[in-house]
Amino acid sequence: MNRTTLHVILYAGFIILLLAGGVTAQDSLNVTMMSRIYAHWLSTEDVAVSGDYAYVASTGLRVIDISDPAHPVEVGYCLTPGFCYDVVVSGEYAYVANNYDGLRIIDVTNPSNPVETGFCDTPGRAHGVDVQGDYAYVSDYNWGMRIIDVSDPANPVEVGHFEHENLEDDVVVSGDYAYLAAWGTGLRIVDISDPTDPMQVGICDTPGWALGVALQGRFAYIADGDNGLRVIDVMDPTNPFEVGSYVFSTSSINAYDVAVSGNHAYVVTGGSGYTWYDGLRVIDISNPSNPDAVGYCQTPNNALGVFISGEHAYVATQCWGLRIINIADPEEPVEISYCHDNGYIYDIAVSGDIACVTDEPAGLRIVDVADPTSPVEMGIYDTPGDSREVAVQDHYAYIAEGNAGMRVVNFFDPANPIEVGSCGAIGDVESVDVSGDYAYTLSQGLYVIDVSDPTNPIRTGYYEGNWYYETDIAVSGDFAYLSVCDGGLQIIDISQPSNPSYIGSCNAGWLRGVAVDGDYAYVTDQDGLIVIDVSDPSAPFQTGFCDLVSCTFKVTVSGSYAYVSAEYGGLRIVDISNPYAPSEEGYYDTPGGALGVTVSGDYIITASNNNLGIYQFSPPNLNITLTPIDPPVQIPANGGSFDFNITLSNGASIPQTFDVWTIVTMPDSTLYGPVLGPINLTLPDTTSIERIRTQNVPGGARSGTYTYMGHVGVYPDGIWDSDCFTFEKLETGDGVPIANWSNSGEPFEMWFTETQEATPSEFGIKSIHPNPFNPTTNIVFSLPVAGLVTLDLFDIAGSRVGVDLASTRIYPPGTHNILFDGSNLPSGIYFARLTAGDYTQTQKLVLLK
Template sequence: MRTKVLSMSVLLALLGLTLRGAVSAQQADKVELVGQFGGGANGVAVRGDYAYIGVGPRLVVLDIASPTQPTLAGQTDVLAGIIRRVVVVGNHAYVADGMGLRIIDVSNVSAPEEVGFCDTPGSASEVAVDGGYAYIADGGSGLRVIKIADPSSPSEVGFLDTPGSATDVVVAGSYVYVADDSSGLRIIDISNPANPSEAGFLGVEDGAYALSLDVAGDYTYLGTQGYARLLIVDISDPANPTEIAQHTLGDLPMGVAVAGGYAYVTGYWDGGLLVIDISDPSAPSEHTFFDLPGSTGELVVAGEMAHIINVGYGLHIVSVDDPANPSEISVYTTPGGVGDVSIVGDYAYLAASQGLRVVDVSEPAHPGEVGFNAMPSAPIALDISGDRAFVAAGASGLRIVDISDPLNPSEVSFVDELHGANDVAVDGSYTYVSESSHTRSGLSIVDITDPPTPTELGFFDTPDRALGVAAAGDYAFLVDGDALRIIDVSDPVHPSQVGLYDEWGWFTGVAVRGDYAYVADNGTWYSSGGLRIIDVSNPAQPALVAFLVTLGNPSGMILQGSLAYVAARGSGVRIIDVADPANPKEVGYYDTPGDAQNVHVAGGYTYAADGSGGLFILRYPSPPFRVHIPLVVRSH
């Protein structure tokens, strides 16, 4: 579980100061947050003319008075966690963010502001609010009951540790209905919120997992994965819930909403909106399927509109006035998650959910998108040489983009024969691509002498998934599984391995400088993750010099001076002093709220590609926190 953050408000109040964007020592050490951009969309609530959605670590408020033209009304500052679910009641939004419950004052939609927080022991994934209490589906910690009478001071008053992992929650009357993973549907009596007790349950078959649900009248509509189905459960007697029907789905049911005799279900793999006729709950029938790109998640049906979250694309507003013929009214596009970042001048180039995004970072505290180039699949990594960006785009191979005009990046060519491009390194006239697909895994060497007509010259097979790659002179350094392979590429048509270092672990990234290769070891269930420093002065005999165990699971890194900046997934960015390669030591960190995958350093700033958290702009070392006390000289 992510380390929780304690507030500095008491200290600052005593000093008579405010510190906007401050982070506590438990969240960062010697590193400060400067700016943030983007993030994956998750969670949606609708009230009146406004939609409230999570975009990475921010709550974003959209004006939907005109559904055909949703516009930004306001957003919070960066919160400490990634928003998962949102409920709005009165002047407050209640947010489950994996760390706990956050309460946001939305009385002024142009400036929503966090006013309260209650930590939970598990992974807060869903929230429901009723009668002065918030009910949290807290993963392995079950149901948590939080009193919210004073929004500035929410406190847990009760809990019930369900047998499974609580993923969704709905309140109806005196009962809470919980989707509890392999433990099915749990019905909990909350007539005494301080002492919730289980009233009844309905198990699911082996291999099935309760994922999402909604309640309407005497029925619960339960979405299950494993066996993708919608179960219709009679709950007229909460002590004895009874399944009366089920409908087979073609996808994981990420969201379920019931309105007007229909169940609306969103899917993860195929996306889209499935409409099921439940006018007779004992005989559900598929009404229609409306296709949407990407993965669809949480949804809210309000009036004639379905508001559907798409993790990579944003918010879709779909008319369901005629449930048999849904039609998209509009889409509010969000930047999506970020997998890699590279900086050139005043611009950050992001491998983002839908393609290559160009962000102006001339004012690091206020980054803003200025250009975009769409791609057929989500990019994973990129490298820049001159006025070209070389993008490893997974299933859609290597994409080459002209960035001579950052405001109008344009694709000039691609090599789609590379069906699983994971990483890319450019050195001179060649691009080295790590590839892993169902047909092959290894290192591809592509001639980019003429960028409009790139040509694969050679390929080196590896036995495991090739993930990270670096190039230096006549050698390419490739990590696959638990191995670092040193490959002679002096003849690019016939690459050959000259050296091998292997050890228990899962190697995901590599950087090379001088006589050393720095390997990000993601770790395994039986070995710790960390930074491996390997002497490659003799390529035929690479040797481990040091291994520094780090928090998190290192993924990518960059070397700058005597420092290695390591993206450590759930533990953010770790900064390692490698001046003495035999004795590396951590000298600073920032625990980003998302999934730090790669990092770049330029102009005194650290740019972290934080997955669902978007782009984080950091500074190390952070300026010292000073309190100026004027000297008063008294005359005698």
């Protein structure tokens, strides 16, 4: 059972798992994952045990062979798109609460090869899960409890929900009732005898934060944060009441989860403030009205989840994996083994076919990336500090090692990398770059280090800045470009290495990463990518900005694209061909948080804390053609309309998702619109389609020459292709009076009907994209045979919204696309329901305005 940590999670990673391929599909645009290597644990949230295996909720689901509890061995791993918070095993399946990615159902028939078979997205953040019969019960954080029919594990469907004003973190089901740990409101009891209509029947408030719940007999046991263990009599579900409690003597100890076996409750705890570890506490509950602590086993970090099986407690710890504790004597619990790895993939630099990867605190890993689909670790060097950034030149890696300064590692023999030199630091070395005979590091200022002899690096120059914290450095020619959290972009003249000097700066925000190409510097901040003109280093100025979805981290530039690591926003790719209007053209929601990024040939490599990922970007190959049907187009004075043909072509070998829109350039060169769209579409590979549209021109429009222009790309600034034609608004002439710039014509509903796809093998909603959306999205569904289809939309309360998304009619076999426009609806959660004969499927949509 799960609980939410009340303090900042400190990430670290563990074991070396070399895993390439076998990747769960992630949200992406124009980017494909080729492979990945490593799968560090990072934080471990919960554990369930079934037979000889423990199933650990972490960065994915990990399967541990515990047939010999003294020697646990990880035997299987299933990557999930989100972070796992809770897991329960029932029969041949593991059910995982996957935070923002809802409920994931994983087939564990073969423990060495667990495979996701189905999922059901939820509107909130799935934090807890329990299963009874054909239903899974998901505590969805701020969206209450969701009840999901899992009778068909490949197609789970939500059938009911219970919502209230507080957060939910854990759920246990017994008989006709679900027992919810509901943060600040304690224990809530919900009648689930009718899964489609769950109803709250009882509540018992607790003084702390109810984070975990367990049942035994007539009592519920609540892990209540800093108020310890609460014992609640639930014999009468409509009138639960507290009968006893045990509060820890130290207020900085929080109870996160609880399991009960016999006369003992096993409570896992963690610290807050300066207490960053605790452990397993054993509490005697033979007298429920007077529980008393009898045993304790410390863990190396916060203990977050617990499962009891036989004489062992299996404890999930925040940054130290799975701990196995012998509880044969509850008064003397003793840890007998553990299973975890140790790593945090931080940065990446490439030389030829060799990638140098910093893995804090493991050191430097040398990876052969000659085959992007199958990277192979060649060697590793354990550095003395915490490896952070890395730069390479020839066959040397220069590593920023925190308090251990800068280390130089020779990887000429990839199987046997060896340190050949070092340069101590004053402070904490976070960033490094190398150019020619010099390396440049940041540590309370800029250090210039002579590395003409890599075995004897010598500090030759220093520039002390008047800023608080530097984050990254890029060297180009005679200048070093520093991204400074509180000082923007700082440009330092390094033409005299022994005497670096300030030359210019641009206060561009709270910066994190920097790359330089030609006359421009590209820096990242909390919101996106900033482009700065540095053609005159003494007077740099911002030219453009591209808003990205997440707090960005590092950036590298290759050709006309900037590649940005955006931590938990993944990999973002920005077209910088126009420095005044950079636009995003691709992304991949990487597993793990993308920290470091580099480009090697046709591939992008990311250091994503728990893995190293290799990706390929396929620039959009889309064309738009606008052709007036009866040229020349002339509009009379009181208004009129013209017909035109719009043709869209995808020349790429993969489907392309994009926006299409049209705008009007007025006679005075001002822009008006969009008058059509933006409409978000997905066009299959090597496909062209065309539609005939009608554009109205109002009588109030001034006379003169207009340009009608169509764009495809990412609205409004990401323009991948354009086409246009002109029309004339006359000073005279009669016509049908027109009041506005409305656009109509052949609908954009059935974009996919012209493709030559193979007939699908099953019914179903294939995708909803984009999702979240504003205001339009595409609902793609498949039919193996012709049939009567209804596609409806419901709001979060279950009320049908407006008219059918698509008219109820017979659809031919194939893949079909419906464009849904939510312009007239408020932001919120909606559900699309597809009905085809006896088949029904529901999927969530999120409208964000």
